[in-house]
Amino acid sequence: xxxxxxxxxxxxxxxxxxxxxxxxxxxxxxxxxxxxxxxxxxxxxxxxxxxxxxxxxxxxxxxxxxxxxxxxxxxxxxxxxxxxxxxxxxxxxxxxxxxxxxxxxxxxxxxxxxxxxxxxxxxxxxxxxxxxxxxxxxxxxxxxxxxxxxxxxxxxxxxxxxxxxxxxxxxxxxxxxxxxxxxxxxxxxxxxxxxxxxxxxxxxxxxxxxxxxxxxxxxxxxxxxxxxxxxxxxxxxxxxxxxxxxxxxxxxxxxxxxx
Numbered sequence: 001x002x003x004x005x006x007x008x009x010x011x012x013x014x015x016x017x018x019x020x021x022x023x024x025x026x027x028x029x030x031x032x033x034x035x036x037x038x039x040x041x042x043x044x045x046x047x048x049x050x051x052x053x054x055x056x057x058x059x060x061x062x063x064x065x066x067x068x069x070x071x072x073x074x075x076x077x078x079x080x081x082x083x084x085x086x087x088x089x090x091x092x093x094x095x096x097x098x099x100x101x102x103x104x105x106x107x108x109x110x111x112x113x114x115x116x117x118x119x120x121x122x123x124x125x126x127x128x129x130x131x132x133x134x135x136x137x138x139x140x141x142x143x144x145x146x147x148x149x150x151x152x153x154x155x156x157x158x159x160x161x162x163x164x165x166x167x168x169x170x171x172x173x174x175x176x177x178x179x180x181x182x183x184x185x186x187x188x189x190x191x192x193x194x195x196x197x198x199x200x201x202x203x204x205x206x207x208x209x210x211x212x213x214x215x216x217x218x219x220x221x222x223x224x225x226x227x228x229x230x231x232x233x234x235x236x237x238x239x240x241x242x243x244x245x246x247x248x249x250x251x252x253x254x255x256x257x258x259x
Contacts, residue, residue, distance in 0.1 A: 001036060006211040013053040013219020018226050019177060019239045021159045023219055024050040024184075026242070027212075028153065029111065029249040032104055039104035040094065040202040040256075044195065045209060047151075047188050049216035050051060054185035056220030058178075066188070071169060072179055074139030075146075079183040082147020083190035089152045105257035110251030111153050118159040119243040121167070122236075130170040142168055147187035159243055173232040173239070 008030055013023035024046040031042045094103050108154070133139065146161055161180035165171045171179065195201055230238075 002205075002207055002211050002213035005031070005036070005208060006215045009049050009168065009212045009215035010219050013049065013216045014223045014226070015058050015242065016050075017181065017220055017223025018027055018230065019159075019162070019235060019242060020050060020136075021162065021180065021217060021239070021242065023053050024110070024153075025159065025246055029108065029246060029253055032108065032253045033249055036202070037208075038202065039100045041204050043090070043107075043153075044202050045204055045212050047191055048209065049212040050184055051188040052213045052216035053223070054181050054188065056217050057181045057224045058185050060221065060224030061063055067178055067182065070134070070136075071139055072182055074136040074180050075143035075179060075184045078140040078143025079147035079150070080186040080190045081151075083187035085144075086121045086148040086151025086153075086187065086193050087191040087194040089148065091198075101257045103192040107153055108250045108257060109252035112247060112254060114147040114149065114160045115243055115247045115250060116164040119240070119247065122243065124242055125131070125166060128167070131165060131168050132169050132170045137169070143183060146183050150184055150187040151191040159239070159246070162239065173235045177235065200213075 003026060009027055012026035012030070016023035016026060027049055028046045029036060029043055031046070032039060033255055037045070069091055078214035090103075093106060094100075097103050097106070133142075142164060146164060149160060162173070162176045166173075171178075
């Protein structure tokens with residue numbers, strides 16, 4: 001089972017890194033669907049895996065032209081704050097629901113709705129006039145919202161990052177992907193910090209943790225290499241295909257966990 005989890009995390013981190021959606025958007029729903037761990041454990045380990053992927057990916061892309069400090073810094077600061085708020089939101093719903101499966105169903109429903117909205121946007125984005133926001137406060141607020149989603153869902157950031165960056169900043173696919181990974185990195189760092197400080201780390205198998213984090217790190221390295229070689233059109237096609245797959249998994253998880 002550990003080998004299978006490693007393969008899933010490696011493939012998800014590589015593909016997610018290329019598209020800028022983070023591997024967690026595949027890892028979290030897939031492991032939930034497999035039922036191999038509790039929802040809280042999957043969220044925690046998925047977040048660590050995405051963090052490893054994002055660290056490597058951002059480091060490998062640090063000298064590229066995709067990161068623009070004027071936009072990337074406010075987005076990153078907002079994402080860091082959002083990571084704290086998103087983690088607190090997750091814990092609040094977990095306490096209120098007092099059932100791991102119900103929390104998982106809520107996560108699946110929210111993620112499914114976001115993925116569906118993103119898919120509809122991507123399919124019609126050529127007909128939608130985008131904005132080109134430059135004010136740091138706007139970037140900070142948008143980063144905050146994305147950071148909350150990233151931390152709450154335990155997926156790193158996901159497809160909504162790209163759709164938001166497309167629309168509000170008129171970024172192309174490759175530039176949005178790199179900035180999305182930066183948002184994922186900072187939101188997961190603060191989310192992990194809150195988990196450690198509050199002592200809310202769930203029980204987990206250390207071997208599974210090592211396998212997932214290692215897969216995330218390797219995936220981050222490989223995706224950074226491939227990201228530079230693939231065209232924006234190829235990345236678009238890969239992204240659209242992933243959205244359909246993720247949406248189907250979310251629907252399955254929502255039905256299974258809510259039953």
